[in-house]
Amino acid sequence: MEYDIVIGLEVHAELKTESKVFCSCKNQFGAEPNTNCCPVCIGLPGALPVLNKKAVELVIKAGLTIDSQINNIAVFERKNYFYPDLSKAYQISQLVKPICVGGHLDLQNKSVKINRIHLEEDAGKLTHQSENIGTLIDYNRGGVPLMELVTEPNINSADEAVEFLTKLRERLIFADIAECKMEQGGMRCDVNISIKPKGSNILGNRTEMKNLNSFKSVHRAIEYEVKRQIEAKEQGKEIIQETRKWDDEAGISYTMRKKETSQDYRYFPDPDLLAIEISDEEVEAIRKTLPLLPEQLKEKYVNEYKLTEYDANIITKDKYLISYFEEVCAHYNNPKTVANWILTEILSKIKDEDEPIIKISPLKLAEILSLIENGKITRTIAKEIFTKVWENDSDVDKLAKELGGEINEDYLCNLIDKIITSNPKAVADYRTSDTPEKQLKWFVGQIMKETKGKANAKLAEEKILEILNKTQG
Amino acid sequence: MKKIDFIEAKRLASLSALDFSEEELNAFVPEFEKILDMVEQIKNCNTENVDLTYSTHKLKDLREDKSKVGMSQDEVLLNSPKSKKGCFVVPQMLED
Amino acid sequence: MEFEKFTLLEIVNMLKNKTVSSEQLTKYFISKIEEKKSLNAVLEVFDDAINLAKEADKKIQAGENGKLLGVPVIIKDNILYKGKKCTCSSKFLKDYIAQYNSTVVEKILQEGGVIIGRANMDEFAMGGSTENSAYGITHNALDFDRVPGGSSGGSAVAVAGGLCPVSLGTDTGGSVRQPCSYNGIVGIKPTYGRISRYGVVAFASSLEQVGPMTKTVKDNAYMLQILSGKSINDETSADIPVEDYLSQIKGQINGLNIGVCKEVMQMMSGLEVEKIFLQVLEWLKSNGANLIDVSLPNFDLCLPCYYIIAPAEATSNLGRFDGIKYSTRSDKAENVDQIYTKSRSEGFGKEVKRRIMLGNFVLSSGYFDAYYNKAKKIQIKLKEQAKDIFKKCDVLLFPTTASEAFKLGSKTDPVSMYKEDMFTITANILGIPSLTLPFAKGKSNLPLGLQIMANNFEEGKIYNLADYIENNWRWK
Structure with a gap:
């Protein structure tokens, strides 16, 4: 049987700001652990978030590069779950009223529909050391502004997925929204994949693939997962809706151990944050800062x-x-x-x-x-x-004088004079010839020979003409 | 109608990251039921024409993107039950 | 000298005139705390208090100013004071040292105040009797066998028991006003956003405010002005100029429009407070005020809305106490999951666990719209109804509680305890300011409180009426 492949992407990119999204700590990669931290981003009791304007503007900008609608009111919500990289046991994110809604990004052969872009905070970093030492928690990354772009499931191949990501990355970098350094986790991507019999409207169960650290692994993971799903289907097995982790080295994916039973995130509006009012004028002002896109520049x-x-x-x-x-x-x-x-x-x-x-x-x-x-x-x-x-x-300038100094105009004119005086025959030939250009070239050749090619041929020709014409009468 | 049973109470405990003994949960259920009875009054109020609204501020009034020096590593870790190498520590987690 | 007999304003003047030193005062109140240790109002006297008092004295000698220069202050144990323990009366935070100053502490220190200790409370401010403390119950300042109210019970007893001239509490559903009422002192829950919540351990973020607790109305007005204002660390703090509240006290109430709410009158019917409440209304009328009948049709839903919204926020706010970054880690925990569940199960008390569970119930999928969203919508309706009320009147009068302080250990059923808040919760749901002052004695000769509310940011109107009643209404 032939199958249609249905892919949706969730792309995270860390925004290029000086400070974090809800506090004034530095947004900086690679600092000593827990040195870019304050009461807010380590989740101390009593600490309150204060939203960074630039982070909102960058998400609006990202939305404008893909023709999103910008909501006039955007609301922040708390996504509640326990995990050690999350200092408050909730992530501030957006569910009901994100900053950007809809949009599209055009590929060579299709237009990929975008569902939304919202602003949220990144989590801290866990380093799994050893049984002896344990797992280390560093909150430097906690609170770094993160945009999450979600596509509609209308990508149909690994190639398209990678083309989409490449284009998106290019735009984010271009518009100075994000640096998208994949190797530093500055851009991350989760892929939702399902298959259905060709032409059918009934979507199969989808799996979510995590830990995709390069476009190459996105491509490989999709190919692998599609193959796995088709094989399962052909063998009459059910495809389980689950989260899988890609192992790039082994080239396989496997079911994630972490149970997804507590997927009930209990979102509700964060009472510590006010909703943002975004005016059409502000959106237009941001639109004016958009650089031309590569295609437009070309x-x-x-x-x-x-x-x-x-x-x-x-x-x-x-x-x-x-x-x-x-x-x-x-x-x-x-x-x-x-x-x-x-x-x-x-x-x-x-x-x-x-x-x-x-x-x-x-x-x-x-x-x-x-x-x-x-x-x-x-x-x-x-x-x-x-x-x-x-x-x-x-x-x-100094170099020009040093290297090109010998053949400045005066020197050139002197040289021409000398050659003209010592070659009367050539001068006569030039004056009587039907093809004076050829004779002229001979003079230029002499100049180049004398200056070991350092003279400016065009200038030399001009000067020769000038002098010849002067000496004529 | 019963609004909560033992299984539901267990689910809530799991969401809450709380452990209860069976007796505790059994005692909890009827108590909880009473609280929900009180809370339930809101069902009779008509809110059909009420839209959720939000307190807002304007984009232009948000905090400027300027960084400030935060706490030192020692200050950050001051109250940590366990720390190593400048980090908070928990027992080794399975990677995934 | 018996310094507990003086008001805050008198003490401020005595310090200014150098009739007393901060050191003398501080030592005096610390000895009082020691003397009345059995009340269990104060959990800790800070060891640098006397030194800070000496420093304040030096500043006074040098002619420096400060609205609280040298004044001893006690704070509720959920307000962060850098370098000092802050436990929220929870076993879970028994060793927690505040890593930064709350805005209110910062403001007190800026004005030269000497913070001498932290007061007992219901764990994480959940409760109405200060019986839910991991550090023992607090006793009513006026009757040892009765509750001080809560959750700011320790702060109220500290002022009423003469342990300090002023204290801070926090009020999420009545936690400043109810204990003030039970101990016969003055307390305010200001307009939501009037005081920054930065550095105050959050219970229900959208409802709570810090409030000063004092002996007199003028003391309270003086203190509120010091604590108020926009903070860059708190988006929900209001960017509205702070008034000179003392100057709003005019000593007369001619033509003041006082709202009397139909639904509250019905609710009060048969309660201990009813008779005297009606008397004070008549008296106010005969002193030049106009009584206006108003209606808050959904008044009865404030309580259920509160017990949906507050636990929902609390559940999320208390997630950060996990035994990882701070708070006691269970020594029985062998892996991360157990660090969460065992630490939290050992650390939190029963009432806190109950509210966390309730919060998760109303937020979880399938119930969210029917409970949380519904409650938020009713809150919006109530705010609209309040708007209409304040079109017609300047202030609104409620009793603070139904009766006098109840006996320790007498309320064991959570719902009957929750109903303690039925008159105070309205102001938290509406966000409006509300002050309580003692205005009567009940059948056991214990004080009852009168609540005065006004429109948002109109604390000045409240203080004017409260001061008038305090000085002219004879009941003692």
Whole structure:
């Protein structure tokens, strides 16, 4: 039998704020245990939450990137359960009135419907050490702002799931909403999977897959789970609605030991927090801060900047490359040349780096490009300067004087004079020739030979013409 | 009509993370029943036209996103029954 | 000198005029606590109290100011004072040391107050007799065989028994007013949000407020002004300017519109307090006030709504006591699940467990709409009804309790204990301010309290009427 695969995603992303969502402790990864903590985030008696404005704004922003409706009133609720990483025995989250409702994210071949995005607090971190030591609890992460995006179950393959996640991640990073560092748990994903006979409307029991730490494991886990469910079905076994944990190393998933009997979370509005009123004006103001999305930028680069499709594609793949490109262009108004340099010189330098850092400031690259354009230096010199700046962050002007100093205009003119005087035959040929361009090229060649290629050919040609025309009469 | 029985009381105890002996629970049920009888009066009140409302504040008035230094690790762990390596400690949990 | 005979305002002046030092006063009240140890009102006298008093004296000598400079204060044992024990009268928190200051403690310290000790209470503020304390029962200041009321029983007895000039209680359903009534003193539950709850161990967050407990109305007005105001640590604290409440006391009530609630009159019928309540109404009328008949149609539902909303919030608020971060861990626990269940089962007392169970019942799936949401909707209805009342009148009069303080150990049935709150709970459900002052004696010659309520943030109107009654109504 053939089956339809039905997948829904729950994606968590830690928001890029300075402080936590309900207290002023630092939102920071990797600090010493329990050093970014206060009465609120370790759940001391009497402590009260105070909501961070930026966290709300970032969730609104996230909603706007996927065309969500922003609720005018958003309410926080308590989700009650006991677990040692949860200091208050409840997580502040949103159920009935989340900040964002609905929306969609378009993939190559389909539009994935979004159910909601809400704001909640992250839990602390447990480290399971050993029988002797026990499990350690660190509340530094407790209270870090977390957005949870829930899709409708209208994703139908592992490929689509990964495409969705890749696109979503790109947008969140782009709009400065979240850094989505998967390896630090900055973006996490749970996958709900079920199958049904092709064309049927009756959904099968779904399983929820947890512990998916990379897009690759999302893909593998879905393929594995679909296969498992189909096999079970074919053998006439029932698919049990359960939570399963993915073991990436073994490439299998298994039923989670933790019993899910206490799934009764007893949500109710948190009496310590007021509901938030969000005005349409505030939403519009946030909309204005949205950057162009990669697709929109690509269009702009091709249509306005006249970049090739290929070049635009590569630049818009990376947020940092985009901002670098834009900044160079702000100082040097020839996007095509800038793109060329980025694609050749810069990318070749960083392509093998683990953490690609462009070690030349946009301003300095713009300076170099301007020097070329003004004929102050040749491309060859420019590349030499570029390399030196990359290595030592040297001063561009100084280098230009050092390396390109010999062939400044005066020197060039003197050289031309000398060549013209010592080659009267060539001058005569030039004046009588039907193809003076060819003779002209000969002069330029001589200049390049004398300067070992360091002269600016274009400038040299201009100057030769000028001098020849002057000496004519 | 009985509103609560032994099984229901057990479920509530589990949600509450409380242990009761059988006798305790048996004594609890009729007591609880009485409280629920009192509380039950609300059923006769018509609330059909009442919408739940919330106390609100405006987005612009929320706390600015500025971090402050919190407590030191020692202060955090001051009352902990057990701590190690700067962390609260519980017996080793099964990983999952 | 017998310093317990003086009011708070008198003591403030005596300190200012240097007729007495803070050290003298503090030592005096500490000796009183010792002398009346059998009342079991105060759980602990803080060992730095005398030192703090000496420091206050230095400041007085240096001419510094502070509205409470040098004044001994006692706080209820659910209010955090950094570095001091805070047990909520629970075995579970027997070793808990406060890691930060509550806003109210901060305010008292800023004004130079000397916090000398913490007072007994019903465990986690759940109860109406201070019989639910892991540290023993507290006795009524006026009759040793009777309850002091609760849950702020210790705080009330501390003032009524002459152990301090002013104390703090907390009031979730009447926990300041009922013990004040039973001990013949003045106490207020301010408008919800008037005082920050930051650092006050939460029982039912949406209903409770800290309230000052004093000998006189003016003392109370003075103290409320010190405690009030918006706190950046509490979203639910109100950003509304704090009034000078003393200046609102005008000494006359001409033309004051006093609401008399039909449903309350019906409820009072046959109760001990009824006769004298009617007399005071007549007297007020003859002194220039207008009596206005009003109705709070769903008055009878305040009590059931309270016993849904309060336990629901309590269940969640008390989840954090788990034997992991603080609170005593059961030594029988071998794994995490057992840390939760054994620690909590050993740590919490019976009434607390009962309310946690009740809270989980009304919140759990299948019951949530029928109980919690329904109660919240009725609360909204009640608030609408109250709005209509305060369109017509300035204040609303209720008795505080049905009768005098009852005998220790005489109320064992939870429901009859819950009904203790039937007149006080209204103000918590509505969020409005409510003050109690003694206005009569009952058949055993023990005090009865009169409750004055007003619209949100109109404490000034309450103090004016209360002061008038205190000074002009003859009953003692």
